[in-house]
Each structure stands twice: as structure tokens, then as C-alpha cells.
Amino acid sequence: MAIQGKKILICVTGGIAAYKINYLIRDLVKKGAEIQVLMTPPAENFVSKLTLSTLSKKPVFSDLYSENGTWNNHVEFALWADLILIAPCTANTLAKMVHGICDNLVIATYMSAKCPVMIAPAMDLDMYEHPSTKQNLELAEDFGHIIIPAETGELASGLVGQGRMAEPEKISKTIEDFFTSNTISKSLEGKTVLITAGPTYESIDPVRFIGNHSSGKMGFSLAEEVAKRGGKVILISGPSALQIDHPNIEIHRITSAKEMFSEVFKYYEISDIAIASAAVADYAPKEIASEKIKKNDDSLTIELVKNPDILKTMGERKSRQFLVGFALETQNEEENALGKLQKKNLDMIVLNSLRDEGAGFKNDTNKIKIFTKNDRKEFALKAKNEVAKDILNVVEQEILK
DSSP states (O other): OTTTTOEEEEEEOSSGGGGGHHHHHHHHHHTTOEEEEEEOGGGGGTSOHHHHHHHHTSOOBOSSBOTTSOBOOHHHHHHHOSEEEEEEEOHHHHHHHHHTOOOSHHHHHHHTOOSOEEEEEOOOHHHHHSHHHHHHHHHHHHTTOEEOOOEEEEOTTSOEEEEEOOOHHHHHHHHHHHHHHTTSOOTTTTOEEEEEESBOOEESSSSOEEOOOOOSHHHHHHHHHHHHTTOEEEEEEOSOSOOOOOTTEEEEEOOSHHHHHHHHHHHGGGOSEEEEOOBOOSEEESSOOSSOOOOOSSOOOOOEEEOOOHHHHHHHTOSSOEEEEEEEESSSHHHHHHHHHHHTTOSEEEEEETTSTTOSTTOSEEOOEEEESSOEEEOOOEEHHHHHHHHHHHHHHHHHO
């Protein structure tokens, strides 16, 4: 993992969101990070040193001097860290940070830092929207600090709005992405990559539709990996519960195959690489009922018509794009995949079989074979984020030939 062995200094300040830090520390420690916790004195009203030290496996400090008179060296803390995270960061602490008001151990350590600093603000709605807070966040960004924006939801005051600290999962992912971006080669920088993901739904009536079991996990994993490698991603997704948040990823959500066709060809011309991982419906009802179809007869016949073949059309219109297709097969897998590679003018095809346990729809894992016009590669069952790396490694190798 990208944070394995990284030294992360977490500074907890006096806000109700401090309780969430317990979960964050546990997650980061599980991922192999070394954690040191500092607190402002007011933070002790919300979370105990005993809990934080137990989870971090290190003593927790909140004062410049210990009870026995020894100095808690803020300079050593600052130089030790690969990253400093201020979370939750109250309006008070934020103001002290950007204006140099050094009156506690956390601020003294922050002002001695040589490493990157992340800030996860947490405060009530009106405080978060106050001009002074907005200005202080802008100043922090001008200093080069990374702001993890507060989220919208119910606040401790009972108000609903923006101000609650980002969830531990979001903070953990931001930290992981930060270290990943500093270790991964920006091999796709300057490239625009079009990715389709998820299923399409073809309406029968206002209630029912024809669809499939695709979750979109493979396409979303590909989008994240491309973004980590510096590429710009245009992600066109069918109905999926998955969310994605990265400055390099532009997501467009559609429902039907026709909508996906239209959206794909808005961006295909400007794409350097196109990866069609979506499970697009081959057929759609000829007519969509305007009202819910009632259960009157013992049987129901629906006439289907063929949807436009998005991948085939991409192959026909291909100019400079490197085009990757997917094949999910249940029989004659390799023969069908190779036929698709040729007939649809693809540069590469990724084959997965429903015969392989753990592969295909809904799973977090996949087992693939990759075919190009002159080569084939087979991979073991892996997590889909690792499969995404394998796919993009082959794409990069082929482009460089």
C-alpha cells in the first residue's frame, strides 16, 4: 500500500468531530502507517488520550511541557513526519495557523513543519460560511496546504449544511491518493482517456426495465488508475451506486444504450485512449409503455429491437485512438473474444469468463486474459483495482511499440 511505513502526524483540535479520529487512526494503522497524535488542550474534552494512544500505539501529547517538566520537542515532531494532518480543524485553529498565533503544541509543531500539511475543517454551518473562514482556507491553500473540504449534513447544532468533517474513509483515501500520486509514474500525463462503465437500463414502462448485473466497479477502478497516472478521464457510466472524486475525472451519468452512444461520441474524437468496459444492452423494447403494464394475462410478449453497437461504431470511426473492448463470455471464450477483436477493429480486448469463480459482475475481484493482434497475456484472480493496473500496463506497452 502507498502509505505502508509512512509517518503521519495527526493533530486533533477541540471539535465534536474529534471522535471520528479513532476510526481514522485504526484504518491508517491497519494500512501500515506509523501514527503520532498531538492534541490541543480543548480536544481532550471530546476524545481521550488513552483511546488515541491505544489505537496509535504511541503516547499522545497536548502540552509543550509534560507534568514532570520535560519539554515535548515540537521541532522533532515536525521533522519526524512525512505528512501532518489537522483533523478536525476548528475555525480557531485554522485562524491561528494562517496568522502565526503560536500558543500551543499543535501550532508550534505546524509552524516547524517541512512536510506537506492536510487540513480537514469542521465547524458549524455559519462559521464555515463566514468570510473570515473562507479567507483563511484560501490562505492555507496559498501556503500549499491540502484542504479536505467539509461535507454537507446534519451538524451538532441541529442545523443542516456544510461544515461536518469529511468521513474517515474520505480522509484516509485522500492521504493514500496523495502518497500514491508521489510514487506512481505520471505515464499518462497529457492523455485523454474515455472510459465507459456500468450497465444500461432499457425501459419497458415507467416502472420496469431490461438491465444486467454490472456494478461498474471495473470501469471505476480503471478511471481511478488512469487519474493516478496523470491522465484526464472522461467516465461515462450507466446506473451505478459507485461514486468517484478526483480532479482528473469528469463523470457523465446516463441510463440507456442510446444515451451512452450519444455521450460517447461527444468525446471520442478528442480521446487518445478509449476503454469500453460498460455492459451495454444489445436490445431494447421497440415501444415503451406510457403507463405501468398491468398483470392481466398469463404471458407478456415484448418486441425488442437492436441497440446501436457502440463499440463497433468506435472501431469504424477510429482515427488515432487506441481502442480497448471487453468480452464477458460463458462459452467458446477465447474464440469469441478474438472474433470481436477483429470484427470491431479493436487494438486490444479484455476477456473475463463467468466460469471463473470470483470474476465478472458485482465481485470486487476479476480474472482476465488480454488479447492484442499479436499477443496474449493471462492473469490470476486479483482485486479489480489491481486488474486495472494490469490492463493499463498492457495499454502503455502497446502504445509505446
